[in-house]
Amino acid sequence: MSRRLARRVVAYGAVIGLTACSSSTPVAPLATGPWWKGVAEVDRRAHPGPGVTVKIPIGVGDDTFTPRVIRVDVGSEVTWTNQGASVHNILKAVTTQNFGQQFGIDTLNTAGTYNFTFASPGVYRYYCSLHGNEDSGMVGMILVGGTASP
Ligand SMILES: [Cu+2]
Numbered sequence: 001m002s003r004r005l006a007r008r009v010v011a012y013g014a015v016i017g018l019t020a021c022s023s024s025t026p027v028a029p030l031a032t033g034p035w036w037k038g039v040a041e042v043d044r045r046a047h048p049g050p051g052v053t054v055k056i057p058i059g060v061g062d063d064t065f066t067p068r069v070i071r072v073d074v075g076s077e078v079t080w081t082n083q084g085a086s087v088h089n090i091l092k093a094v095t096t097q098n099f100g101q102q103f104g105i106d107t108l109n110t111a112g113t114y115n116f117t118f119a120s121p122g123v124y125r126y127y128c129s130l131h132g133n134e135d136s137g138m139v140g141m142i143l144v145g146g147t148a149s150p
Contacts, residue, residue: 034150036125036141041149042067044076063088063131065140074145077117082108086130090114093125093134121145 063086072078082088088108092099104126105114118124124142125134132138143149 039069042070045073063138069141071143080114082112088128118144121147
């Protein structure tokens with residue numbers, strides 16, 4: 001580091017120190033918005049016909065639905081498989097949303113599976129109440145058909 005650069009760094013540090021207590025200090029905005037913004041969408045469409053099973057393993061120890069966001073064809077069956085050691089559940093993130101039929105499972109034990117067939121296009125969000133809430137933590141989303149991500 002050159003002497004001039006070193007001086008500049010020291011000066012910058014001093015400015016930070018002086019302004020840290022000021023109410024006018026600019027603060028970098030926190031990441032805001034829904035969790036699925038920027039999350040990779042895994043496209044599982046173009047499988048032949050309805051009834052295709054899409055595996056969603058639940059990560060060992062990290063309590064996540066993997067992948068978090070997948071897109072499937074209308075009529076696709078999705079299978080959640082608990083590959084972890086913990087018990088999980090699968091609940092609607094929006095309780096009033098119509099999934100077409102009863103959705104979810106209260107207890108998904110280790111090695112257990114849960115199947116659901118998505119018969120209508122739409123955006124279907126879900127979560128595990130043991131390791132998250134409707135909007136963060138152990139959450140997932142199924143995009144059915146060509147419906148745009150929200
Ligand atoms: Cu869980």
